[in-house]
Amino acid sequence: MTWIARCAAMTLGLLGSAAPAAQMPTAEFSAPQRDYILACAGCHGLHGVSNPHLVPSLQGLAGYFLDLPKGRAYLSRLPNVAFSTLSDEQLAAVLNYMVFEIGAGSAPPGARPYVAAEVGQWRKRPLTEVTLSAYRRQLVETLIRRYRAPAALRGYGTDLP
Amino acid sequence: MSKSPIDQLGERLTRKLAGYSSRRSFLARLGMALSATPVLPLLPVARASAADAPKTDFERYAQTTDPTKCTYWKYCASDGVLCSCCGGGSHTCPPGAEPSPISWIGTCVNPENGRSYVIAYRDCCGKPICSAGKSCFCDGGDRELPTYRSPLNNDIIWCFGKASATYHCSTAALLGLADGARK
Numbered sequence: 001m002t003w004i005a006r007c008a009a010m011t012l013g014l015l016g017s018a019a020p021a022a023q024m025p026t027a028e029f030s031a032p033q034r035d036y037i038l039a040c041a042g043c044h045g046l047h048g049v050s051n052p053h054l055v056p057s058l059q060g061l062a063g064y065f066l067d068l069p070k071g072r073a074y075l076s077r078l079p080n081v082a083f084s085t086l087s088d089e090q091l092a093a094v095l096n097y098m099v100f101e102i103g104a105g106s107a108p109p110g111a112r113p114y115v116a117a118e119v120g121q122w123r124k125r126p127l128t129e130v131t132l133s134a135y136r137r138q139l140v141e142t143l144i145r146r147y148r149a150p151a152a153l154r155g156y157g158t159d160l161p
Numbered sequence: 162m163s164k165s166p167i168d169q170l171g172e173r174l175t176r177k178l179a180g181y182s183s184r185r186s187f188l189a190r191l192g193m194a195l196s197a198t199p200v201l202p203l204l205p206v207a208r209a210s211a212a213d214a215p216k217t218d219f220e221r222y223a224q225t226t227d228p229t230k231c232t233y234w235k236y237c238a239s240d241g242v243l244c245s246c247c248g249g250g251s252h253t254c255p256p257g258a259e260p261s262p263i264s265w266i267g268t269c270v271n272p273e274n275g276r277s278y279v280i281a282y283r284d285c286c287g288k289p290i291c292s293a294g295k296s297c298f299c300d301g302g303d304r305e306l307p308t309y310r311s312p313l314n315n316d317i318i319w320c321f322g323k324a325s326a327t328y329h330c331s332t333a334a335l336l337g338l339a340d341g342a343r344k
Contacts, residue, residue: 028337034279037336038279039312042263
């Protein structure tokens with residue numbers, strides 16, 4: 001191959017082992033979806049469903065917490081959320097993905113998306129000084145009794161069948 | 162009206178420039194520069210700067226052909242016995258064992274295209290530990306974090322959420338691309 005032909009082939013991407021790489025799955029994720037998968041999905045499941053007794057289910061449920069200001073804050077004050085290595089912007093985007101896409105149909109009508117400044121403030125006050133299971137239980141009971149949340153929110157923390 | 166010294170200097174320089182250069186030579190040089198531009202990003206300097214991070218020890222020896230070896234590219238953070246040595250596959254459990262619904266998720270670089278992929282490290286559970294050969298016991302640790310960052314730690318037996326928490330072997334399921342995320 002002449003120098004000119006080699007240059008032309010390089011420019012057109014004809015050299016190298018492109019064929020095996022082309023067989024790789026090419027599923028591409030949105031940035032918040034990728035961050036959710038890398039930071040949350042191992043336990044919560046790719047689609048927000050795992051073992052509901054051990055890990056809270058998010059699918060069709062996560063948005064109910066936005067019925068209450070305390071519930072809205074709760075999601076960004078959870079220790080693994082607040083201590084995440086993601087930036088405030090990335091974390092706000094992940095929370096919105098979790099609440100409005102994975103939790104589709106559960107957020108109250110007209111619920112505002114999370115913004116970085118809000119998440120940045122809440123994550124400075126992680127829920128480490130409370131008994132987290134009791135804090136959640138109380139919040140969930142309020143959401144079920146006074147708002148529209150379904151009883152399925154109670155599933156987490158109950159004994160394995 | 163006499164010319165100002167600045168005008169005279171400008172005229173002298175312009176005439177001198179016109180004397181030893183031509184529009185044709187300028188066009189030739191411009192053409193060379195333009196045609197070389199697409200090749201420049203392929204030079205090693207550009208490729209080095211495009212890489213996200215220096216290669217890890219695992220990545221230097223990673224291969225894409227034999228999933229029964231610890232060097233198989235998807236096992237960059239596998240810590241345990243490979244299910245592919247135990248009657249299962251790189252992402253499937255052997256008969257009688259079942260995947261844990263909870264796993265930890267990391268990324269590995271495919272050496273064929275240099276791209277980063279999302280990998281779910283799912284343990285297969287419900288049977289005693291697989292007694293495969295020593296070469297099937299792997300200890301990859303790329304992008305793993307210490308135990309106090311438990312969601313990203315591979316020393317944990319990830320057999321939660323099933324009737325039996327007995328560990329049998331480890332798989333590495335490919336979920337998709339980790340780089341080049343859509344906005």
